[in-house]
Amino acid sequence: MSHLVRLDAAAARLRVITTAGEQLTGADLLSFTLDQAVTESGGLGGMVHLRASGSRALLLTTVHGLLRTVVQNWTEIEETGPTTPARAVARGVPVWEPAHAVENRTGVALPGGGGLLAVPLIAPEGTAGVLSVLMAAAEEPTPRQRAAVGALAAWVAPRLGRLWADGQQVRSRHTPDESPWAVGGAGPGRPGDPARTAGPDGSSGKTPATPESVSRVLWHMSDAFFAMNSAWRLTFVNAEAERLLGPSHALLGRTLWDTFASWRVDLADGFQARCRQVVDSGIPANFTLRWPTNQRWYQMRLVPVPGGLTVYAADVTESQARKAERAAAERAAAERTARITELTTALAQALTMRDVVAAIAERVLPPFGASGLVIEIIEGQAIRVAGSVGYSQTFLDSLDGAPVASITPVSEVYHSGQPAFIGSVEEYIARYPLMSGLAAASHKAAWAFLPLIVSGRCIGCCVISFGESRRLDGEERGLLTALSGLLGQAIERARLYDTEHTRAKELQRGLLPRALPSLRFVETAARYLPASEGIDVGGDWYDVIPLSGARVALVIGDVMGHGLPEAATMGRLRTAVHTLADLEFPPAELLTRLNDLVSDLGESFYATCLYAVYDPAPATCTFACAGHPPPAVVRPGHPVRFPEYSPDPPLGAARPPFETREVSLPEGSLLVLYTDGLVEAATRDIGHGMNHLARVLSGAAFRSGLQPGAPAARRDRDRCENASLEQLCDEVLAELLPDKRLPDDDAALLIARTHPIASGDITTWPLPEGAIAASEARDHVRGQLARWDLDALTMTSELLVSELVGNAIRHAKGPIALRLLRGEKLICEVSDSSLTTPRIRHAADTDEGGRGLQLVAALSQRWGTRYTSAGKCIWTEQQLP
Incomplete structure (x- = not known):
């Protein structure tokens, strides 16, 4: 449709041009036609050749926009020669050739590196000549350009009369002392000058010219037009140009730069430089500028002519505004596309509902100017708030648990599966009069209710709200509706992840001790941290088991891998350790029997374990390790050390007997058991991690008040020491976790403070x-x-x-x-x-x-x-x- 509109506009413009030239004849007619052909096709210049009587030559009659040095090679060409105009006459059809083809064929170079379009002038009496336009680009002219030149050639050819039939041509119009109007026809800026042309009888002489008719055409042009001579003085200003520059009686004879200087605007230097460049190069130029007096945009076209320069100024303010609007729309669309791409990436990486809400709040709300977000999920017959941004907790509590059967926007969207857009509080109250209190409590003024569709079913509603009244247009509504499907998939995935993650944590907590026993001779504190990613449960565990004779067993282990099979193995091992501990097996014997159990589970199961027994009577600890890091021993007044031992393979791969070690633990000593997830990471090997643990324990134990002090009441001492152990666990975790984040692997920590029997x-x-x-x-x-x-x-x-x-x-x-x-x-x-x-x-x-x-x-x-x-x-x- 837009293509047809452009064609209709071009045809209408040609009708105006041809109407303006109806009264012209002779050389004025040719000059007018050539000028319009160059302008309408966007060419650099042009020329007209007419056939000479009694010879097979094409004589140059009219030139527009080309320098003398260029046209001197085209003054007379053979009708049957290889040039582009001659080929057009011979064939009787338009011919286009790029500059390099013209040069290769004729040896004549064209300025600007463009090309030449030649259109024959076919009159009822025969082919009168040829009209040629020098194009700026080397690409083939567009259909619109071809049509414009062809229409003007077809219009002028029947009006040439006997100008060419008797072989009398005007060839004296190219002397260098002529004004800018000499190459374009009679001088409209000087109405009294005669136009030199050839008489119909073939004799050379002066015939009356009609410059007034050309002046009238130029004067009434819709575009501004003015001309300057070689001294840069204005010689002609039409009516539209007077609106830009001022009245003609004050302009003619003055330079354009004087006019600019009187306006006190910074325009003269740049404009003068462009004019000089065009005149020096002989190549027309186009550029756009904002006129300082009326702040409108104009497309300026500078056309060099012998002895001066002509300037066309077309008002393109509306087209510039449309172009700016299109550019702004394109930028907005590009920004939305970029944000949607970012949103897609962020939602793909989001695991939890909190991650999804953060991604929506960061990448959806700003582009639409929204200020609030609520994710409401349907659970059974109730509406549950799953996440929000921009609302108070009191308001969210009033939403949570509302029945699906109630008449609310969320319920309607849920049942219909269609989005709903409300642009103002008044509209909200009109549609839901019973919900007016809720609208006021939200402190919002416009809403977009988007259904969350997953696999053909609606699971809830995403509510995007605005602080002020807002009417979303069709594009914005379509975009939000399209986004709702993406949001629904991400929210459903996050719900499943959160559910599974919660179940995994509950399972993990169920497999670990709910509380450590309170013992007189051993105070204990422990921490368990799951891995930073994934919903699979881990296989780390710890335990504190009272034994006979006031002895205490301290156990820590790690089943290799993650998942339900590993968690089940961990539970079986923990139960087995309890059973074997009740049988009072020493550490090495207990690990031997535990190794048999793991070996019976299959070749894919392995576990590490450290089993230690503290006896308060001699104040000693006996332990054995199966592939597990050694305990850290902190004695009052001594540096932290790790007992030396030969590490045994993990359970499932070990070959008993296991090595047994014994360490003495005087009053107030600490025994620290841990899994490798606490001291080992992708950026730190286990050796460096154990050294780091030793440094942390040295400082944290002192700050936590775990050094021996004055005697106190038994109950007060136990309470203080238990609090200090909890604080010590927190400090150790805070220092050892990489970048203060959850570990890459599950991590368990068990710290025991020992007291000998008095x-x-x-x-x-x-x-x-x-x-x-x-x-x-x-x-x-x-x-x-x-x-x-x-x-x-x-x-x-x-x-x-x-x-x-x-x-x-x-x-x-x-x-x-x-x-x-x-x-x-x-x-x-x-x-x-x-x-x-x-x-x-x-x-x-x-x-x-x-x-x-x-x-x-x-x-x-x-x-x-x-x-x-x-x-x-x-x-x-x-x-x-």
């Missing part, structure tokens, strides 16, 4: 062999409990000791020993050198014995047997009063 809380007696041993044992127990102010436990303790010593005398061998230990509970231990494990059996009614262990189990809170390096030990625990 000498007054433990007593050991050797017992003689024979029946007297039970009596002595009762005496020892009675006396010690009295010293501990535990007389309430004397009778029960005497019965327990009598049964344990009696069993040792009857069923065991070797020396017998009794130990009483006061900790969280009262512990009674009887040891012997036998490896036989006592078992409870059901005694018959007539049996005289076999009920001793039943009595022990009934009287004690807990009892059991453990093996020692010298034999075994049977122990009982009673709750302290």
Whole structure:
């Protein structure tokens, strides 16, 4: 359609031109036609050749915009020669040739490197000549350019009359002293000058010219037009140019630069430089400028002519405005496209709902000038707020939980699946009168409700709001509607991720200890951090297990890999460690049995584990490692160190026996257990990580007040030390995490503060062999409990000791020993050198014995047997009063 409009406009312009030239004849007609042909086609210049009578030559009759040095090679050309005009006459059709083809064919170079378009002048009497236009570009002329030159040639050819038929041509119009009007026809700037032309009788002479007719045409042109001579003085100014420059009577004879100077504008130097460049090069030039007097835009065309310069100024303000509008629209479209691309990338990288909301707020709200965002998801029959920007929590609470069946914009969008746009508060209240309070509470004035469609179903609504009334146009509405599909996919994906991530965290928490036991001789604190990415659960775990004799087992492990199989393996290993710990296996034996369990799971399962047992009586810790980093030991007044040991392979790949190490832990020592995720990262190997951990522990332990100090009450000391351990865990994590972010791998940290048993809380007696041993044992127990102010436990303790010593005398061998230990509970231990494990059996009614262990189990809170390096030990625990 736009192409047809341009063609109609061009045809209308040609009708105006031809109407203006109806009264012209002879040379004036040719000059007028050539001038218009050059202008309409955007050419650099042009020439007209007419056929000479009685010869086969084409004679140059009229020139426009070409210098003498150029036209001297074209004054007379052979009708049958190789030139472009001659070929057009011979063929009777327009001919176009680029400059290099013309030069190769004729040896004559064309200025500007463009090309030559030659159109034959076909009159009823025959071909009168040829009109040629020198084009600025080397590309073939457009259909519009061809049509303009062809229409003017077809219009002028029948009007030439006998100008060419009698062979009388004007060839004296190219002398260098002529004014700028000499090459274009009669001088309209000088109405009294005659125009030199040839008479119809072929004789050379002066005939009356009609410059007034040309002057009238130029005077009434819709474009501004003025001419300057070689001294840059104005010689002609038409009516439109007077509106730009001033009245002609004050301009003619003055230079244009004087006029510019009187305006006090910075225009003279640049304009004069362009004019000189055009005159020197002989090539017309076009440029656009904003006229200083009326601030309108003009397309300036400078055309050099012998002896001066002509200037055309076409008002292009409207087209410049449209061009600016198109440029602004294109920039806005490009910006929106860029933001959509950025949004697509950001949504593709977003994992959680928080990430999605942040991406929408950053890349969707600014381009539309929006100030608020709410993501509302339909769960069952209720509307839930999943994320927001630009709203108060009070307002969001009023939205959350609203029923889907209520009459609200969100409900309508959910049921219809179509977006809704509300441009003002008044429109909102008119459509939803019962929701006027909600509209006022939102502090917004316009809304776009976008359905979130996923796989053909609506899962909710994305509400984009504006602080002021806003009518979105069709393009903006279409863009937001298109974006809603992209947002729906990202939001649904984020919902699934958040759900799975929550379930994974719940599973992880369920597999780890919910709370660490509160023990008298060991205070503990722990931290677990999942990996920074992904929803798979990890295989890191830790545990604190109370053992007999006030001993404590400290465990930490790591199942290699992530996912539900690894988490299930971790749960099985943790359960197995609890079971084996209850059987009182030493660390090396426990890891041996644990290795068999992991090996039975398959070749794809491996795990690392550190199992340590702290005994407060000698204040020592015995541990064994299966592919796990060694513990860090912090003794008061000593540097942090890692016990030296030969690392064993991980569980599932190890070959027992495992190496056992023992370290002493005086009062106030710290034992730090950790997994490799805490000390190892992509930018740090495990060795550097352990050194970093040692430095952090040295400083953090001192700042947390974990150095030994003055004695305090037991309860106050425990409370302070537990708080200090929690603070120490936080400081260690804050320092060791790379860039203060979550680790690349799961990380677990377990810190224990140890206290030895005070000498007054433990007593050991050797017992003689024979029946007297039970009596002595009762005496020892009675006396010690009295010293501990535990007389309430004397009778029960005497019965327990009598049964344990009696069993040792009857069923065991070797020396017998009794130990009483006061900790969280009262512990009674009887040891012997036998490896036989006592078992409870059901005694018959007539049996005289076999009920001793039943009595022990009934009287004690807990009892059991453990093996020692010298034999075994049977122990009982009673709750302290």
